[in-house]
Amino acid sequence: MSPTPPPIICDTVAAARYVSVTPAAVRQWIRRGHVQHNGYDHAGRALVDLREVRAYLARRTPTTG
DSSP: OOOOOOOOEEEHHHHHHHHTSOHHHHHHHHHTTSSOOOOBOTTSOBEEEHHHHHHHHHHHSOOOO
8 A cells, every 4th residue: 555645735836827717716725715725925825735635626617438
């Protein structure tokens, strides 16, 4: 059994850019409990696990085929 990889912690702006949504969308996901909040950075921005953001987006995006 392989170990779980460590989280990739980044602020909401970086996470939003990575998954092509607005930072407000990521903050809304935090408020609604879809993505866990992991503290704040030095500028007061919420921190999230990028893997969790990608997983949530994959779950909510319908697949085509």
